[in-house]
Amino acid sequence: MPERLLVTVVGNPGHRRITGFAAAAAAAGLPAPRLVAWRDVLSGAPLAFPPGPVRIDSPGEDPAVHALLGGTHADPHRVEGGSTRHAAFVAALGRIEAVAAASPGAWLANDPADIAVMFDKRRAHPLLESHDVPVPRALSGPAAPVRSYAELRQRMADARAPRVFVKPPHGSSASGVVALETHGTRVQATTSVELTRGADGVALFNSLRIRKYRDETEVAALVDALGADAGPGGLHVEAWLPKLTLDGHATDLRVLVVAGRATHVVARSSRSPMTNLHLGNARGDVPAVRAAVGEDAWARAMATCVRAAGCFPRTLHVGVDLLFAVDRRRHAVGEVNAFGDLLPGVLHRGRDTWGEQVHALVGGWRPYGSTGPAARDEDRVPCPT
């Protein structure tokens, strides 16, 4: 273990993720992390990593990087193009892996294969399920792809699921997610997607405003456009698990798991089915959630988050979206996020999410299967606080 660990970060220069991690490294007395820009990874610039951990951070929120990933739908407000961007992203992850392999002493703190799975809901869902992680019931799958509104309604009828979440396979931050409720001949879609019709046909835009579509023609156009963009594998569709509702707000948790421990927890509460904080939703009250479900259910849920993270054993941290059911007894994992550590101001034992990662790296964390010192065990507890 070198005295002063030099961490390389692949990210977008100037982003608060980068400055946040750099501050945590400085606070721990580490040298300033070496930054490798995503745009250099994507543009094919010559790369090499110094010895030490290479931490892969999000390529998001950078218009130039989005354009390099983007292919035909480079407009960052467009929903479509997810499959194209995902393919470019996976190729870039492959490049990082190859550069790391060719850089003596460099090793990856986030596994490219793990990240690729986390960004493919069609693969992540069965992986979690196979590790006994409770997940909402999936209606789609290789044998029953959902590529259109007609296929969606057929699957909903077959599965007797009148309320579902429809998710683009590679979306993040609720982009393209549609909460669909059906009742007899009625249909209601709740989504942040804005559907527009122009000379070129239907176009979908991300917006910060939750919309409702009640006209079935519109809902069908929306789902058809999402389905066409998802490619032959289709959309990921899950039965709607009624979420814990506190004071009229649907509430779920983002649980950061670092080096196999649930560390930072944020509650997210919303009056709409989407709890994502960028959609105008508020951080909820974690102690209130904990009190509502009780210590036993809380501990089981935290154990579930750790088990979900264990599906990605070569990755230092993941952000688990944990849903408690409305009956307060059951829970399920909605998503596992590769870059789910942007939780500014949330502390665990005085450390923010980046400080926690630095702590684990300095403490000797290594990806599963690698040789090296084991992680220190000073604070192995199943649940935070």
Next chain:
Amino acid sequence: MTANHFQAFGGLPVEDVPGAGEPWPGTAELYAWRVRVLHDDETWSERFARFLDEVDGGAVRALLVGDWNAEYGDDSREAVAAIAAAADRLPNLAALFVGDIAYEECELSMIEHDDLTALPTAYPRLEELGVRGSWAWFAPYLRHTGLRTLTVEGCGLLDEMVRGIAAGDFPALTRVELWFGDHEHAVDAVTEVTELLRSHGLPALTHLGLRNCDRTDALAAALAVEPLTAQLRTIDLSMGTLSDAGAEALLSGQPLGHLESLDLTHHFLSTTMIKRVEAALPVGKLAKAEVDPKFEARFIEVRE
């Protein structure tokens, strides 16, 4: 906003009837019991039957019908029939709510009911009855001497419901609260409010809530002229779409000096009208008008 689960009901804290084999949180008299299922092995009716078998029914004072997996499109008929049939086992039931269901379980307008007449008929000692959802109604000429509070949180309130109350005989009923919603049927329900405000069967009524309505101005216009207004002490027009026209009707109609409070929360009044209303009516301090981010038409507060 969306509909809330009850934390307390009938003066008691709410507890769920536990699943089969799970421990009971306490004895029957301590809680308002909610029977609900969520993709459970037990159906709603099975859980309710076990509730009757496992608790001292004589000690049950408050009961809530929670989610019966309403999302699948079944209305509350089965639950209503089961409760009506159990009247001899729940002799002291004073408070009953049908549809304690939050948006995450089922959208308000998709929670369906049918004729609820069997409930007040089977429970003559009932003091509080509430229902959340759509398509609920009472047969006309219903008489109930015990009922003190009646609440219908609808979205698409049926005109039959308003007519049923207007044509009934409820000598003890002091509080009525109706949510109208923004669906087509509520339009008819709004016009029926005139009948309600001319009813001879509500001699004890002192509180009337006409809430969450997409035509609050029409309700205000009716309140401004119809006779029942004179006996009310509190009126609640909150969560709706009151505009200057409705407020003007209240200001220029029959005297309202007898009112203790008039709740206009969630309104669309101009600043000038806010000042006039605050000066003339017991509305307290009004917040600014609601603003829709897209400058749409006025909107009701609970629209799921």
